[in-house]
Amino acid sequence: MGSPSFHELKKQASFFFKEKIKTARLALTDVTPAELLTEEATDEDTWPPDTRTMGLISRAAFEVDDYWRIVDILHKRLWKFDKERWRVSYKALVILDHLLTHGPERISEEFQCDKEVIKEMTTFHHLDQGRFDWGLRVREKSERILKLLEEDRSFLKEERYRARKVTSGIKGFGSFTQRSVAKIFTKSRSEIYIKCSHNNDHHDEDDNLDFHDHPMNKDEHRDRVPLVST
Numbered sequence: 001m002g003s004p005s006f007h008e009l010k011k012q013a014s015f016f017f018k019e020k021i022k023t024a025r026l027a028l029t030d031v032t033p034a035e036l037l038t039e040e041a042t043d044e045d046t047w048p049p050d051t052r053t054m055g056l057i058s059r060a061a062f063e064v065d066d067y068w069r070i071v072d073i074l075h076k077r078l079w080k081f082d083k084e085r086w087r088v089s090y091k092a093l094v095i096l097d098h099l100l101t102h103g104p105e106r107i108s109e110e111f112q113c114d115k116e117v118i119k120e121m122t123t124f125h126h127l128d129q130g131r132f133d134w135g136l137r138v139r140e141k142s143e144r145i146l147k148l149l150e151e152d153r154s155f156l157k158e159e160r161y162r163a164r165k166v167t168s169g170i171k172g173f174g175s176f177t178q179r180s181v182a183k184i185f186t187k188s189r190s191e192i193y194i195k196c197s198h199n200n201d202h203h204d205e206d207d208n209l210d211f212h213d214h215p216m217n218k219d220e221h222r223d224r225v226p227l228v229s230t
Helices: 006-028 033-041 051-060 064-079 086-102 112-121 134-148 154-167 178-198
Strands: none
Touching: 033 051, 033 064, 033 086, 051 064, 051 086, 064 086, 064 112, 086 112, 086 134, 086 154, 112 134, 134 154
């Protein structure tokens, strides 16, 4: 195995520097692990959030304090949408989709005020250097979110039921605590970085979480494609 290139060493140094900053924020400020996870899941990085990350965020949203922190980040990401910064808004849509189908019911009411900017995304067009149509991805996701936010809530109920049915057979995750998010947060990002650095074909096997048994739930995968853009 050859020595790592200068570019690779630079990436590793940047990654670990960011990890140190996050550790300091957790220790010295009132930021929560779920808040940091949401910020990272909707940043400018080329990788979209995976299902495991979205599951952790959705579960954290059942806690009152984390709920407001999470939705505040998503509101800000959505309203930053433009042709240059489309990636953070698209990733916010991905997280919002999961929250609507797996998180607290009040999420649908919370994001009614964002429907105008989401409608704007339905006309977005963008091809990356490899001619991948990210504009289509953004349009499809925004159209789905608007459908989930419809006032009659029929589509939302169907999707929540479907999501619940899919996850209801997955057991053994135990109770949710901020400590569990913090533990997975500090561990999973290092694992993901190492896997992406050495073999982009490796994926997390533990991609699904069970929200059915959450005590606050009154109701009732995907390929990792890099968001490469120029």
